[in-house]
Amino acid sequence: MDPFNAKLIAAATGSTLTALTMTPFDVVKTRLQTQPPARSQLFPRPPFPQTCCQPNNALGCVRNMSSYARSIPQEVVCIWDHGMMRTERVTGFWDAVRHVARAEGLRGLWKGAGTTLLIGVPSSTFYMMTYDQFLHNWIPPISPWPALTPLFAGVISRSFISTVASPLELVRTNLQSTPLSPDNPHTLRSVLKSIRGVVESQGLRSLWRGVGPTLWRDVPFSGIYWALYEQIKGSLERKGHAGALVAFSSGAISGTTAAVVVSPFDTLKTRRQALLMTTVSGGAPQPTSLVSVTKELVRTEGVRALYAGLTPRIAKIAPACGIMISCFEGIGKALAKPEAEN
DSSP: OOHHHHHHHHHHHHHHHHHHHHHHHHHHHHHHHTOOOTTOOOOSSOSSTTEEOOTTOTTOOEESOSOOBOOSSSOOEEEEETTEEEEEOOOSHHHHHHHHHHHHOGGGGGTTHHHIIIIIHHHHHHHHHHHHHIIIIISTTTOSOGGGHHHHHHHHHHHHHHHHHHHHHHHHHHHHSOOSBTTBOOOHHHHHHHHHHHHHHHOGGGGGTTHHHHHHHHHHHHHHHHHHHHHHHHHHHHTTOOSHHHHHHHHHHHHHHHHHHHHHHHHHHHHHHHHHHHHHTTOOOOOOSHHHHHHHHHHHHOGGGGGTTHHHHHHHHHHHHHHHHHHHHHHHHHHHHHHHHO
């Protein structure tokens, strides 16, 4: 098989496997990142037995619920506890998994998986192919610093892909956020309807709301990831190691390191996009500029909130990077090998 087509199939395979296996981590990360300060409260006493109510909730109360989750603002879970209502915030990775499963069932952990397959797989595939072309064909002839070629290739390819795919990221983020009511879960149709409302009220530029934090997250991540990956992989290969395990471990280590560095920008991106959709859905108008969101987040929740969702993000990034790069290199070489031998 032609090497280009082999790499294309390998990239698509890796993207699909990553999307199917890593979506629950994305959902949990999004829920953790969109929680409000701990002081958010429910009504102290429910107006009716076994009824969960939210302040300023236009949808009214939810009856006969043992739990209830909602997106920002006031992300909470309502629990009927001996005749009194109490407020629970998700406190960590497994706590978030438990709350999502309780409120929405196990299917809630795969919220947005279909959209990820539809828009994420082509995006990731195109990104990998673009990086590969920059790395091997386009940058080397003009770069005076060969050691920095992976960094330049990663930064340029990710900048382009992130900008183009920003509206699609907006769709996925809001599919994975908590619905206003368990009876009205987010669907692709409902999210697209909300986005249409955003465009009508704020113009097409609103679809790129959050592209700034996205670029601050994805571009440094990509540069750090690829620079480290090529260094770690090269070091292991010089010691006599080779194969899919080398690619997987190099990708996992590089991805984890890059994720820790850029985590605050991932939180800001998620908050900003969720705030935009909440306002359009009838919530109180709130400033959504990067500076405003950052100041409000730090003021109300502290600097630590910038790293909300870091555990599920790393839990996703490490295996996702390993799966993606090992598939890309392993499957690509396997498919291209027969033609090379001929």
